[in-house]
Amino acid sequence: MNLMKLFARKPKSSGVAKQRLKLVITQDRFDANNRDIKQLHRELAEVLAKYFNFTMSAAQMSLKKEGNSYVLVADFPYENAG
């Protein structure tokens, strides 16, 4: 097993750096754009409220990491009947 480790090539650090930077810069840009995100959140809520009942206070928007990329997630918790 240790022999395997000895011969296995470590991934190049430059590739690791690039991958990490992609993620961290994406998150930074999202955070820096907070005002626009809040506005988008409000506009989405206005449209959705026409069709669904949801708890506005618990609604949120965020970036979630999925593997090597990010997805924009909008959470609008649906209100149960009764």
Next chain:
Amino acid sequence: MGKVIVVTSGKGGVGKTTSTANLGTALALIGKTVVVIDADVGLRNLDVVMGLESRIVYTSMDVIENRCELSRALVKDKRVEGLMLLAASQKNNKDDIQPEQMKAICTELRATHDFVLVDSPAGIESGFRNAAAGAEEALVITTPDVSAIRDADRITGLLQHEGVEPINLVLNRLSPEMVRKGNMVSQSDVVGLLNLKLIGVVPEDREVIASTNRGIPLVHNKNSPGAQAYMRIAKRLTGQRIPIPELREKGFFSNILDWFSGNK
């Protein structure tokens, strides 16, 4: 009417002051009139990098507080005609200057000079905001490491928000050998990540230390690869179209040639 360009990076230690000194000198060497402004109030260094520390009488603070006229506060460079330095005060701190005051200084200087380069302090607080206040263009300096690249992206966002345009990227201290070995992100990686227009790549050059020790900007040493890179950036700033090739390691033969010409 000249151009006001802020030289900035977010992170400290990536070469803002070295780049300001060298680009200012390079622009003057090709015949432009230039003022370099040290905007790092309380932590000035552009004066020592340029070897002008013993000639400073007045600073931008004296101009702002009406103790002297702007033209009298400018220190003439001792080596190149057409190059001037406006030093920062060491006795004050960054909040003692307002963005409008910096802007007024820049506006006055650009009327009489081809280029005004503003050396920004590190950080994204008031010092940076003052430095950027009078600038229409920016040079973002980064080195090929994760913290510098991340901070360059952050500062780019702030500059865009202020309407500074164009924002050009200088990639400093690139080592082609380390890129080849996979231990440093490449020129094209950095450009792809930051999504900025690259205006030049300065190779890692040990001569920088010696030139700073002496207070003689690197561009005076015409054989150094770093000097040549700064000269090319200066020419691009004046509008000349010079392609930017991906930096390569020196081959066996050019190393031998260098050895014979004493330019190791």
